[in-house]
Amino acid sequence: MTEPRPRAVADNEKITINLGVVDLGQIDLLVQEGFYSNRTDLIRTAIRNQLAAHGEVLRTTVARRTLVMGLQDYGRRELEAARDAGERLRIQALGLVRIADDVSPELALAAIESISVLGVLQASHSVKAALASRIH
Structure with missing residues (x-):
């Protein structure tokens, strides 16, 4: 049996539009x-x-809302460190947020207070389901 290949970082996200x-x-x-x-x-x-x-509006809004732009990765070690320090993360991003496959739903719940992503959130189905009420 072959191991599944790791998911590549998507440079693009497909959208569908309707035009007249x-x-x-x-x-x-x-x-x-x-x-x-x-x-x-x-x-x-x-x-x-x-x-x-609309570049200037985007820049000022990103700064005002304290959004992190680009790619944010969260793995088991980062989330365990936050949990062990008694911190709960408020993830706010514009771009791509990835929660690694080694993160359990229980760890995600213990370490993440909320997630707001303008773009794409990549996480296992079980982690997304566990965090559903915290994803905005």
């Missing part, structure tokens, strides 16, 4: 005319332009 037929047709026309290589290229460019246009 006229919008979709206009996107296809811009692709045909060579402005974009494909539909996804146009959509990514449009999203990046909007994020850049």
Whole structure:
């Protein structure tokens, strides 16, 4: 029996959007005319332009809400140290939060007070179920 491969860090998260037929047709026309290589290229460019246009608001909001941007990893050792120190973590992030597979639901409950992730939370189903009331 082979061991399961570790899950790779996702650079992208898939989303689904619904567009009207006229919008979709206009996107296809811009692709045909060579402005974009494909539909996804146009959509990514449009999203990046909007994020850049609101960059200052994003920066000040991240600072005000004390969000950590990027990747946060929590393993058994980090959570045991917090629990043993009598601390309960309030995880607030914009990006990706990973709770390692070596973290039990009991340890997660003992060490994590709350989780707020704007982005993606990766954890085992049992840890997510145990923390369900603490995930905002």
